[in-house]
Amino acid sequence: xxxxxxxxxxxxxxxxxxxxxxxxxxxxxxxxxxxxxxxxxxxxxxxxxxxxxxxxxxxxxxxxxxxxxxxxxxxxxxxxxxxxxxxxxxxxxxxxxxxxxxxxxxxxxxxxxxxxxxxxxxxxxxxxxxxxxxxxxxxxxxxxxxxxxxxxxxxxxxxxxxxxxxxxxxxxxxxxxxxxxxxxxxxxxxxxxxxxxxxxxxxxxxxxxxxxxxxxxxxxxxxxxxxxxxxxxxxxxxxxxxxxxxxxxxxxxxxxxxxxxxxxxxxxxxxxxxxxxxxxxxxxxxxxxxxxxx
Amino acid sequence: xxxxxxxxxxxxxxxxxxxxxxxxxxxxxxxxxxxxxxxxxxxxxxxxxxxxxxxxxxxxxxxxxxxxxxxxxxxxxxxxxxxxxxxxxxxxxxxxxxxxxxxxxxxxxxxxxxxxxxxxxxxxxxxxxxxxxxxxxxxxxxxxxxxxxxxxxxxxxxxxxxxxxxxxxxxxxxxxxxxxxxxxxxxxxxxxxxxxxxxxxxxxxxx
Numbered sequence: 001x002x003x004x005x006x007x008x009x010x011x012x013x014x015x016x017x018x019x020x021x022x023x024x025x026x027x028x029x030x031x032x033x034x035x036x037x038x039x040x041x042x043x044x045x046x047x048x049x050x051x052x053x054x055x056x057x058x059x060x061x062x063x064x065x066x067x068x069x070x071x072x073x074x075x076x077x078x079x080x081x082x083x084x085x086x087x088x089x090x091x092x093x094x095x096x097x098x099x100x101x102x103x104x105x106x107x108x109x110x111x112x113x114x115x116x117x118x119x120x121x122x123x124x125x126x127x128x129x130x131x132x133x134x135x136x137x138x139x140x141x142x143x144x145x146x147x148x149x150x151x152x153x154x155x156x157x158x159x160x161x162x163x164x165x166x167x168x169x170x171x172x173x174x175x176x177x178x179x180x181x182x183x184x185x186x187x188x189x190x191x192x193x194x195x196x197x198x199x200x201x202x203x204x205x206x207x208x209x210x211x212x213x214x215x216x217x218x219x220x221x222x223x224x225x226x227x228x229x230x231x232x233x234x235x236x237x238x239x240x241x242x243x244x245x246x247x248x249x250x251x252x253x254x255x256x257x258x259x260x261x262x263x264x265x266x267x268x269x270x271x272x273x274x275x276x277x278x279x280x281x282x283x284x285x286x287x288x289x290x291x292x293x294x
Numbered sequence: 295x296x297x298x299x300x301x302x303x304x305x306x307x308x309x310x311x312x313x314x315x316x317x318x319x320x321x322x323x324x325x326x327x328x329x330x331x332x333x334x335x336x337x338x339x340x341x342x343x344x345x346x347x348x349x350x351x352x353x354x355x356x357x358x359x360x361x362x363x364x365x366x367x368x369x370x371x372x373x374x375x376x377x378x379x380x381x382x383x384x385x386x387x388x389x390x391x392x393x394x395x396x397x398x399x400x401x402x403x404x405x406x407x408x409x410x411x412x413x414x415x416x417x418x419x420x421x422x423x424x425x426x427x428x429x430x431x432x433x434x435x436x437x438x439x440x441x442x443x444x445x446x447x448x449x450x451x452x453x454x455x456x457x458x459x460x461x462x463x464x465x466x467x468x469x470x471x472x473x474x475x476x477x478x479x480x481x482x483x484x485x486x487x488x489x490x491x492x493x494x495x496x497x498x499x500x501x
Contacts, residue, residue: 234341
């Protein structure tokens with residue numbers, strides 16, 4: 001059985017699958033990959049089920065060694081990848097499967113575009129599931145601890161056939177301004193009437209204290225229209241909440257199950273994956289679109 | 295009941311209050327609309343998250359409208375007893391704030407049957423309602439950085455039991471040794487929406 005040894009864990013590397021849905025009523029969030037599209041793609045490239053567990057690598061800077069041969073793919077953030085085997089170092093291509101010979105060292109360089117890279121390995125990462133998922137929920141502490149140097153991660157036994165793919169036609173995440181589609185949120189009326197106009201009229205900059213729970217944004221102040229306290233209510237990834245001081249928080253995978261501040265706007269589900277690739281300092285451009293009809 | 299779109303993969307049901315939340319939660323437990331993947335009851339709302347590949351906001355909305363809110367008693371969530379040693383750090387303060395005194399607080403807290411309205415804050419933390427209205431107290435002005443697991447506490451109209459150590463601003467009135475969160479149990483939470491709870495006073499034991 002192949003084991004992946006962590007030599008350098010980088011800034012934050014966690015095991016992620018598609019999370020643990022269906023338990024929010026018990027106070028358990030879904031968690032899972034922040035960029036679900038990239039995780040699914042990485043898994044497909046190595047012939048795994050889309051919900052297999054992979055490594056979510058924040059910012060790159062990771063070194064790993066495989067004890068035995070493995071098939072791998074890296075998606076999401078654009079990082080340089082090289083495989084060092086017996087003194088020879090060979091670069092690997094992103095968004096395509098590549099082989100890791102037994103004993104080879106895999107080096108994932110710093111992310112040049114995007115923030116979160118996904119390393120899938122054939123068979124998936126076989127840490128014990130917690131409540132049906134192997135994901136690390138950084139808010140509640142459920143799931144395995146983030147990777148540390150010296151950790152050994154076992155790979156599972158492949159259960160689905162592998163259909164060779166050369167390359168997925170996916171570009172790197174954008175490095176410039178990032179457009180995100182939003183619909184009006186459930187409590188837009190708690191903000192001053194022009195709240196959505198303010199949000200969509202100027203860029204909001206991703207702050208460096210953003211994490212898997214949410215992105216803190218710098219931009220024009222969004223003012224509450226009333227001082228009353230909102231009873232806590234359910235949140236989703238992509239919910240854009242406004243704090244009493246008027247700053248915006250865009251929730252990601254490890255958001256709290258409920259929150260007590262008004263949600264002004266909600267980023268469309270597909271665009272939440274793109275938002276999760278925004279780097280500190282990058283500018284978000286919110287664009288209002290029509291909410292679904294009920 | 296008001297249905298509000300919440301992005302393109304969820305909708306929020308805005309209700310009159312907790313009774314309506316419990317009623318709709320019970321109805322959803324009996325008959326979950328196709329494609330709904332998560333239900334989040336809260337104080338005045340129920341959030342439904344759905345899988346866009348299986349349903350639409352309009353289909354979920356019409357399924358919710360068809361549901362008749364089930365009476366709370368039909369919630370098949372059961373009843374539990376929680377033994378409590380009433381010696382919390384804020385017990386005297388709660389006795390003063392409510393005017394009930396220490397004994398009066400214990401009597402009121404243990405004398406009512408509470409119901410878990412919803413969970414939140416952390417896995418397995420239930421917000422219990424339906425107790426003695428005289429026990430309504432504000433959160434502490436100065437939250438604690440660490441409240442021990444098993445602490446039984448009051449805030450606003452709720453009582454709750456901390457399943458694990460956590461920072462917290464609730465008023466601590468006692469503690470229980472009965473675990474309320476167990477990852478090896480299914481479901482892992484003892485106090486889940488609809489469960490009815492009685493607190494049973496235990497005498498203080500000195501080691």
